Amino acid sequence: LADLGLTAWEGEVAREPLARLQAKLSFLRRVGLGYLTVDRQTRSLSGGEAQRIALATQLGSQLVGTLYVLDEPSIGLHARDVSRLAELCRELAEAGNTVVVVEHDRSFIEAADYLVELGPGSGERGGEVIFAGPREDFLRDLSSLTARYLAGRETIPLPLGRRDGSGYWLSLVGARAHNLKRVTVRIPLHTLTCVTGVSGSGKSTLVHDTLHRGVARAFKTEFDQPGAYDALTGLEHLAGVRLIDQEPIGRTPRSNPVTYIKAFDEIRKLFAGLPRAKLLGLGPGHFSFNVPGGRCETCQGDGFEKLEMYFVEDVYVTCRECDGRRYRSDVRAVTYQGKDVSQVLQLTVDEAVSFFVAVPGLVRRLQVLQDVGLGYLRLGQPATTLSGGEAQRLKIAAELGIRLGRDHLYILDEPTTGLHLDDVRRLLGVLQRLVDAGNTVLVVEHHLDVIKCADWIIDLGPEGGEAGGELVAEGPPEAVAQVAASYTGKYLRDVLVPRGVNGDPGRPPSGRSGPGPERPSRPRRARA
Template structure:
């Protein structure tokens, strides 16, 4: 069939829509955040493509349990990559293993590598791979680094009891009860007087089927991964045996053109290509020449995708959604498969304007070899290249879920939809209330001699009480400058008297760096810390990876909602506490444990979810659903949108205040019980921002945002710009790492890094107002601000 025909699609907020989508074309699905476009692309097209294939080979027979649509015709095998996919946390999964380049290099070293001792026995290719028992460094088990707990720093007082240690780490009441059962007789004992075996178990836990018990290491690791400031007591330390090269002693004694394989793993792809180009033909056998030729072609392709700044040892879990999708595109273009349905989620995210044509060319190439490419996207340049455009809307949540336009791009620009008006120029981005035009060091934060990663000894002044944009190509050093250096310096300075930290910063930093090398980012100091009251980091990191984390729990209203239900007459009659209205405590469905589904593993790492037959996805046990508040059960409340909840809880000030902030930010479409792990990076940032704005901070705050327009349509970007403008006009400061030209045009000041990525970046190539960057010939961003 040449078309995909959908009848009656009705999952989430889709309103029984009917669609005919052409195959073997580039199809863009757009719409404002929460309109239903992802429900159509991923929950209908991708899921059904995957499920029909699995049913055809007899795997999913009888497991389809959701009434998502009436009929679908013409669907085929589907492949998808989400922006918010939780990527592998295994540190052994790296760019080198994912692309297969490390395996290819291992073949070359096994064939033509030169050992320091000529008489040593020949090594097999597996001996050069950190992923094998033969090749890994024994000390760090192939990780290249490990995490150290500084117990003396964590528990400096020799009289601190085990109970006080747990209380200081804010262990929840539930875990404290479990720990009390296990260590009750030791709770009153000073930590440093515990028997050695008990102390080791408290710190490092025990393992059952590979799962670590609850212990100090697990607590600190969770805090570290959430971005909490625990680096003084729990930090990544380079392996002293392999010095980050990950491989064994034997592998490190074999060289190719003067380099060990671990050294190649630490090079950027751009640097690795230069290295391979420098190898002389006489150094290699014909076999290795052929392998090198293949590797060079692969690396060049990855560099074309603007991934040259990555190293082979860069962990997949640390990549942005855009970087993951570009690696994914590379792998599938290499495979040459056709007749598939590819579903992408904002592949333009994280790309500088000058890099976007590479992505457009790649998705077109995927289409040209005979595939259907469906892209959920907001980017103007990608939309204008579409063969077919679908806008879902008109707005979000209950006001969305219908097809407001379907057809070609030229007609779309003439349509009168919410988003097409931004493309045609009928709707314009809001202008700033007041733009700051003059900047001086007396009202700035000044970071001195920053050298983190590839930064080239930068001294940077960040104007305060202004909106400052940080621009530059992928990998040019933006995150190293802000997250890797500035925020670490601010975090350390905030622990001390600010005037002291400012006045004696260089001496303080030197002393601290000797004790904890690299923990503050590599810089000699920071001045002007006393000019802000505090700082708030709002990153793209997930705000919860489990299904039990929801917007309601994250913004702090869930406990209050459960207490309301526990206070109802029916709850009191049944002797029910707030725990009976929690789906991971007493209220959980006994069959599914409060998840709402049964997970069926088809292979060790591939599973499908089947709705729980007992609670039908409601997650609660029956008694919990007999209690109502204003005619609604606890499940009804979780299913409410934030906009509806604002009306429902109008008489509960402590509940409604943070909800109203979210509604004002255009997020009224989110439901209170939506898993936070399902939020896009942009949505997660706005929820974090709403939580911060709900706190009473008293002004003069520095807000630092990392690409907040990820996942945002032009309409939603306009709402975000109004919010950022309000923050600045209220006396605060904003630093925003961003590629979006609409945001950069609205900045008071822009600092641009470059000129390229990785080891070819790390310099300031332009800075000033947007107008000054337009006139600056060195700027790679200015030409896109016109």
């Protein structure tokens, strides 16, 4: 717009429209969306991008006396962009508006004037107001788990050392899909590797569209066309690849956490082995609500009936035959520790671990749900009610629940979405377990507490869109933190404890030289 070359008369005619257009574009850039093209279709935007566009529109409207409610606006944002967004929310408040933000991000919480914390736990253990007051009082409140993290009384510690890895690498050469500029990256196997960079820098294109599709085609598990690249080497050192994304685990209410992790098989076998079940001739299949046999056939095991309406939405009512319990009365007559199978499905995971303490195999499967912070879910909770983050963690739990293999590549996209700092700490423990079992975990992530715990970082940028798509830095966190061109490195410096061997910040702690003999002693910088 600045280089339109208008005549004096054209400039006068277009002065007002151009000024408004410049202002709107400025707001979009300030909320971290400068990388979007003008012809981008809105249906292709992520939820976070759409929310920030709405915020930019409100900034341009210059309203006062308005209540703005934002639900986790920091999702998908780099630490640099989160700081910018927090400043914009501050501007809205100073203009005479009220801004209410539901948020887990440390920067947003520290920028707030007034804080309300709910808890103390999740699900049935939550729902109470733990604190409501000014930020200064909040940081002194010992009953608040969030405050303890912000004040440093609780922390996500740095690892004692960075893994050496197996000595082998998975290398992607010359990736050039979308905005990638012939990027070559190497992933040390048997490590936790983070792909970082500002929004729009090419992370998803590199990891999802190119690397994952390329590896999946090689193992013949998926056949989508990968983004253009020159070579993909190191596949001979892998046994397979798994993408753990935030897509729903099921499209119908019949799918639930306990069936997804295969724990319901154990429960059905347990009930079928009870004396009363044997007396009635009931087998494991009779305790399934998905197949005919023991389920209520009036509602076909749903527990409710759908009444189809012509001019309004369909109405769902409790099944009059089973009273919402899903099973026939004779099946419900079989009880374990005083509960029938329909009542067991109403237990939370935490309650079920105590309830089935005498069944070690079942408890082991349920405990992995606790490990990923899903202890508050009910065993029979419909999959359609789970958030994307809950679905992703449920998939991680399913991987941990089976006998862990070796040499698999696990790919996760922002698994910390919607997680409290304490849940992030738990999740990190789970990811480390996958690596310790002899696997490689590749995470696209913005959360600094995850990035600082990685063994290896691949940082893309330097900006988003056409100004991105380059390899800015790669190496252990201590090395990336020394790269002046890396925004990730800039923010990492604040969370890393100074360490190194003989004053060399580019080396991993404990004197290790990296995950293999090929590791460069300094992080590579992208070509200009």
